[in-house]
Amino acid sequence: MALPIVDLRSDTVTQPTPAMRAAMADAVVGDDGYHEDPTVAALEERFASMVGKEAAIFVPSGTMANQIAMRCLTSPGDLVLAGARQHIVLYELGASAANAAVQIHCLDDTDGVLDPSEITTVREGEAHVLPRVTALFLENSHMASGGRASTVAELGGVLAAADGLRIHLDGARLFNAQVATGLPAAELAAPAETVMACLSKGLCCPVGSLLAGPAELMERGRLHRKRLGGAMRQAGILAAAGLVALDEMVDRLAEDHRRAGLLRTAAAERWPDQAPSVLLPDTNMVVFAHPDAGRLLAHLAEGGVLGDTLAPGVVRLVTHHGVDDAGAERAAAAIASAP
Numbered sequence: 001m002a003l004p005i006v007d008l009r010s011d012t013v014t015q016p017t018p019a020m021r022a023a024m025a026d027a028v029v030g031d032d033g034y035h036e037d038p039t040v041a042a043l044e045e046r047f048a049s050m051v052g053k054e055a056a057i058f059v060p061s062g063t064m065a066n067q068i069a070m071r072c073l074t075s076p077g078d079l080v081l082a083g084a085r086q087h088i089v090l091y092e093l094g095a096s097a098a099n100a101a102v103q104i105h106c107l108d109d110t111d112g113v114l115d116p117s118e119i120t121t122v123r124e125g126e127a128h129v130l131p132r133v134t135a136l137f138l139e140n141s142h143m144a145s146g147g148r149a150s151t152v153a154e155l156g157g158v159l160a161a162a163d164g165l166r167i168h169l170d171g172a173r174l175f176n177a178q179v180a181t182g183l184p185a186a187e188l189a190a191p192a193e194t195v196m197a198c199l200s201k202g203l204c205c206p207v208g209s210l211l212a213g214p215a216e217l218m219e220r221g222r223l224h225r226k227r228l229g230g231a232m233r234q235a236g237i238l239a240a241a242g243l244v245a246l247d248e249m250v251d252r253l254a255e256d257h258r259r260a261g262l263l264r265t266a267a268a269e270r271w272p273d274q275a276p277s278v279l280l281p282d283t284n285m286v287v288f289a290h291p292d293a294g295r296l297l298a299h300l301a302e303g304g305v306l307g308d309t310l311a312p313g314v315v316r317l318v319t320h321h322g323v324d325d326a327g328a329e330r331a332a333a334a335i336a337s338a339p
Helices: 019-026 039-051 062-075 093-098 116-128 155-160 174-179 186-188 215-227 237-250 254-269 272-279 291-303 325-336
Strands: 055-059 079-083 103-107 131-140 166-170 194-198 209-213 286-291 308-311 314-318
Touching: 019 237, 039 055, 039 131, 039 209, 039 237, 039 325, 055 062, 055 272, 062 093, 062 131, 062 166, 062 194, 062 215, 062 237, 079 116, 093 194, 116 155, 116 215, 116 254, 131 237, 131 254, 174 194, 174 254, 194 314, 209 215, 254 286, 254 325, 272 286, 291 325
Parallel strands: 079 103, 079 131, 131 166, 166 194
Antiparallel strands: 055 209, 194 209, 286 314, 308 314
16 A cells, blocks of 8 residues: 655645535625625634734735735835745736736845845835835745745844834744744734735645735725635635634744754755755755756655645745644655655
8 A cells, every 4th residue: 555645845745634624514694895894804813813913814825914914005116025935926827917017126135034234225225216215025034045044133133124114024924933932923923014824835725825914905905806816705714714724833843943954954964065054944845956966856845745846956845734743754765865
């Protein structure tokens, strides 16, 4: 009998839990276009409270949440600062240019943090007829660096250099950062005017993300959601799973982090030159360079382990609710025997 596949391609492959399926079946729904879906409203209120904001909007995807924030915080022609490897730069298919008509100035985020001096230098350009910088987009946890989670204290220099800019936090995996740092999501999101988090990754929901911020801004966000095609009707069926996720699935992310540690150790031992970067993060991502990523992924697949790449020569392995201890140990063994 074949062993089950250990799917480490992404935490988006998670399946809704039995409790989520039951909640979805029993959800009380209404037309959210008229603000009449009580389950959606409850989810939005719960999330806004958890991240310390006045209001929130339920949207189909994290990309849409980021794009709504971009439209709310900027005007066409603005210059937006973001890390070169953030999701909004690399993995949204140029949506910011198409949806908000802004330019993004990419900052070095190799290790998951930004250099305040870079922010200062770009902002000084305004005195020399360079584009006006209006916003800074952050990401926590920072996926491309291996899931690095940052505290507000660690961002002190960045926030000082960004004083006066509007700030958005791409918190697709914000609750992973909460668990890793031991700090509440509201504290991690406090410096940001708007914050997004995904329900459909480690929290196991089938669909959905949330964007939170000031109430007036979220009302504008609802207009942009409709313009982007993201208004949903009886969406309480989906929101019901989100309520279960926020109640039951956040604390258990620590299990994913622990299992990712097994993979980090295996990768660091197999490729010692990668050890400093592989061992640094403490969430559910394992990201490292490999000279023949395709061959490595093929080797893992032969052992029933699926991985993926972030870029040419960059491998990513992601733990989640669908990977138990046995699966993590099989994956670690496959890494240890890799070419």
